[in-house]
Amino acid sequence: MNSWVNSAEILGSDLPLELSGTGNRRALLMDALREAVRSGRLAPGTRLPPYRSLAADLGLARNTVADAYAELVAEGWLAARQGSGTRVAERAAPVTPVHRPRTPERAARPVHDLVQGQPDPSVFPRTAWLASARRALAAAPDDAFGPGDPHGRPELRRALAGYLARVRGVRATPERIVICSGAAHGLRLLAEVVGGPWAAEEYGLPFHRELLASHGVGTRPLGVDADGARVDGLTRRDRAVLLTPAHQFPTGGPLHPARRAAVVDWARATGGLVVEDDYDGEFRYDRQPVGAVQGLDPEHVVLVGSVSKSLSPALRIGWMVLPQRLVAPVVAAKGEREQFSSATEQLTLADFIESGAYDRQVRRMRQRHRRRRDQLVAALHARAPHVRVTGIAAGLHAVVELPPGTERSAVRAAAWQGLAVEGLGDYLHPGAENALLAAPADDTPAPRRDGLVVGYATPAESAYPEALEALCRSLPPAAPPAAAPPSAATPAPAPPPPTAAP
Numbered sequence: 001m002n003s004w005v006n007s008a009e010i011l012g013s014d015l016p017l018e019l020s021g022t023g024n025r026r027a028l029l030m031d032a033l034r035e036a037v038r039s040g041r042l043a044p045g046t047r048l049p050p051y052r053s054l055a056a057d058l059g060l061a062r063n064t065v066a067d068a069y070a071e072l073v074a075e076g077w078l079a080a081r082q083g084s085g086t087r088v089a090e091r092a093a094p095v096t097p098v099h100r101p102r103t104p105e106r107a108a109r110p111v112h113d114l115v116q117g118q119p120d121p122s123v124f125p126r127t128a129w130l131a132s133a134r135r136a137l138a139a140a141p142d143d144a145f146g147p148g149d150p151h152g153r154p155e156l157r158r159a160l161a162g163y164l165a166r167v168r169g170v171r172a173t174p175e176r177i178v179i180c181s182g183a184a185h186g187l188r189l190l191a192e193v194v195g196g197p198w199a200a201e202e203y204g205l206p207f208h209r210e211l212l213a214s215h216g217v218g219t220r221p222l223g224v225d226a227d228g229a230r231v232d233g234l235t236r237r238d239r240a241v242l243l244t245p246a247h248q249f250p251t252g253g254p255l256h257p258a259r260r261a262a263v264v265d266w267a268r269a270t271g272g273l274v275v276e277d278d279y280d281g282e283f284r285y286d287r288q289p290v291g292a293v294q295g296l297d298p299e300h301v302v303l304v305g306s307v308s309k310s311l312s313p314a315l316r317i318g319w320m321v322l323p324q325r326l327v328a329p330v331v332a333a334k335g336e337r338e339q340f341s342s343a344t345e346q347l348t349l350a351d352f353i354e355s356g357a358y359d360r361q362v363r364r365m366r367q368r369h370r371r372r373r374d375q376l377v378a379a380l381h382a383r384a385p386h387v388r389v390t391g392i393a394a395g396l397h398a399v400v401e402l403p404p405g406t407e408r409s410a411v412r413a414a415a416w417q418g419l420a421v422e423g424l425g426d427y428l429h430p431g432a433e434n435a436l437l438a439a440p441a442d443d444t445p446a447p448r449r450d451g452l453v454v455g456y457a458t459p460a461e462s463a464y465p466e467a468l469e470a471l472c473r474s475l476p477p478a479a480p481p482a483a484a485p486p487s488a489a490t491p492a493p494a495p496p497p498p499t500a501a502p
């Protein structure tokens with residue numbers, strides 16, 4: 001490893017920089033220094049060489065270096081303190097393209113985290129889980145400690161069949177349920193068994209699209225509007241369609257009832273498969289939960305679910321409720337023995353559901369998420385009344401809609417505030433993005449939507465208010481009111497408050 005990369009002391013007065021290009025030397029030096037900070041080569045807190053020695057090393061006038069330092073201090077990249085020279089500012093954290101290549105503006109060590117994804121890990125119900133684990137272990141038959149059936153433990157499949165029917169309107173028998181290690185694993189198995197190509201909502205989890213692609217299944221983007229996926233775009237060529245009907249991910253609305261019926265009609269007419277990713281169906285706040293599409297036609301819809309949003313993604317337990325014809329092939333695709341899900345964890349979850357602890361946890365989390373959601377809406381109403389917040393009726397995240405063209409700068413501004421948050425564009429299918437770019441001028445494709453996907457469930461209770469503060473500071477200011485035409489004497493209407501759009 002290059003020892004000078006991160007060490008302020010060794011760096012001392014040696015800072016090799018490439019001033020590429022012609023033109024103003026001060027600007028070139030500033031660009032090189034910004035890039036060194038941005039890339040992480042100069043870590044926050046690193047002391048820069050005295051401007052005299054850097055000027056000598058680079059063959060520049062001292063004033064040029066002194067001016068560049070001063071401007072970078074003014075921009076916030078550097079910090080100058082009496083007696084300790086000039087250092088890289090603490091806030092000027094390097095980006096980390098390693099884990100999240102699609103959000104290079106994410107700070108390396110964000111102070112606040114509003115990236116959607118997981119529930120607050122500190123609220124995992126340890127005591128209740130432990131109680132279930134004890135009971136499950138004590139009651140486990142000896143065969144639970146054998147090699148394991150890839151179909152999944154019968155105790156868990158029975159518990160899930162009852163729970164999913166009661167809560168999600170799923171039509172399931174234990175035989176139709178196959179246990180997997182989360183939705184991602186389920187999709188992998190379905191890709192293998194069903195083959196491609198699939199259609200997928202143009203806004204969706206990139207990880208799922210990539211995972212399908214890595215299993216030979218390409219996805220074609222389906223438009224998404226306020227009524228959910230444009231299922232009228234499905235064709236006979238599509239072997240399956242991946243949908244999030246209860247709560248479109250990440251834009252937020254439920255699939256319109258007419259489209260729910262239409263997608264089932266498409267599946268019946270073409271033999272295609274509807275893959276229903278029911279990732280947060282239990283978390284609906286202002287209305288009754290939206291039942292699963294699977295309930296409309298269990299022979300053409302696979303419901304995929306997991307405990308990742310309701311309990312923890314660490315458990316790696318999920319399920320598929322399959323059409324009868326797919327049960328045997330999917331079980332076969334898992335292999336001869338259970339290789340993915342621990343039998344004791346499955347038994348624990350079965351007890352957790354049967355004992356009512358799962359319902360209690362979901363209800364507790366629903367209240368908590370609703371409170372968080374209300375705090376988010378209230379903060380935006382007070383601090384940024386010009387933005388709309390949508391997708392708030394359900395789930396663990398919402399979308400803060402932004403004026404066109406401001407999303408990337410808002411994500412960058414958030415990184416600058418030490419806030420990790422993602423833009424809607426991070427979820428857009430690359431095919432949809434290309435279609436937008438390639439659309440002829442006389443065609444009018446749906447405009448690209450700018451917005452931030454705000455996960456409000458993740459931060460610890462004490463960290464949430466500050467995360468919201470950082471979010472509000474990151475938003476673009478309200479556009480200045482348009483100049484009034486000479487005849488218009490009335491003032492412009494006040495900007496609408498954040499909406500309660502579903």
Ligand SMILES: Cc1ncc(COP(=O)(O)O)c(C=O)c1O
Pocket residue numbers: 117118181182183184185205244249277279305306307308309313317318
């Ligand atoms: C859209 C979506 N589907 C499903 C899941 C669950 O994935 P898994 O069960 O593989 O953790 C997530 C993440 O939690 C998600 O964001």
